[in-house]
Amino acid sequence: MFTGIHDEVRPQLQGLTIDRDRPLVITDADEVLxxxxxxxxxxxxxxxxxxxxxxxxxxxxxxxxxxxEPIEAAEVGALLADFFDQRCAVLPAVDGAAEGLASLSEHAQIVVLSNVPPKYADKRRSSLSDKGMDFPLIANVGSKGQVVRYLTEGLKAPAYFIDDIPHNHSSVNEHAAHVHRLHYIADPRLSDLLGPAEHSHSRLYNWPEISAHIIRHIETGEY
Ligand SMILES: [Mg+2]
Known part of the structure; x- marks a missing residue:
């Protein structure tokens, strides 16, 4: 059941209640929210x-x-840890994200699945709440596919996955292929550097588009 899921992630999943009859939207945070x-x-x-x-x-x-000159690859991890420590709680929210999640929450349950290091999860939770996105957060470690499989196990309604990073789409495709995968990169400069993720179903460009796309699919079964 927890195959491939990191020890720090399991208790978070056990503390979460998923309604098996309601559509589920699993959204990333960085470069999405x-x-x-x-x-x-x-x-x-x-x-x-x-x-x-x-x-x-x-x-x-x-x-x-x-x-x-670029900093060494080995320095990037420590730099990112410092970044999350100092800035995680004050990152600006993406335009339209709070409104998009609010409209989706009338049709679906929402879980935020972020690779923020678990020690900064509480900072991220308060930031989500401050920005009007008070939905359950799973602070994940490693690839996301097995966690998405766990979250959607036995679900009798459609599930959606939103993320900016192509290999997360590949991982969800590998372990939970039934989940509809939407590729979205909030920063237009970053978005311009990358085409649609190979294992995503659709590339979308803003939150009104994302929420309309998901609601249309929930209501009609069509994209
Ligand atoms: Mg991200």
Missing amino acids: FNFMIGLEDFLKSLELYFDWSSFALTGNIRRTSDR
């Missing part, structure tokens, strides 16, 4: 670093302002 890149750029600036926007990846694109 929160403007991760806007926050990261500001954080990098405070450290005399910058993001060079040459590809959809953090590693290799974070450079020192002084000599324009």
Whole structure:
């Protein structure tokens, strides 16, 4: 049942109640509900670093302002941990995300599935609540497919997965192929760097589009 699911994630899943008869929307947070890149750029600036926007990846694109050289791959993890620690609670919300989730919540139950490190989960929960998106959060570790399979086990209604990162769509396709996968990257600069994720069903470009797409599918069974 918990195959492939990290030890820190299991108790969070056990504490969650899913209504098996109601549609389920599983949404990512960074670059879907929160403007991760806007926050990261500001954080990098405070450290005399910058993001060079040459590809959809953090590693290799974070450079020192002084000599324009990228920081080492090994430094990126620690930098991100500091970023979540200091900025997780104050990231701006994506335009239309709170309104989109509010309208979806009239048709479906909503779970936020974020790879925010579990130690910063409470900060993320208060930020979701502050921004009018007070829905249950699972702070995941690792790939998302097995968690999505667990969440949708025995569900007798359609399920939807929204995420910016292509390999998360691939993982959900591998472990929970019945889930409708919507690819969305909030930051237009980042969005321009990447085409539709190979294992997503649809690429969408804003929250009004996402909520209309899901509600139409719930009501008619068609995209
Ligand atoms: Mg994300």
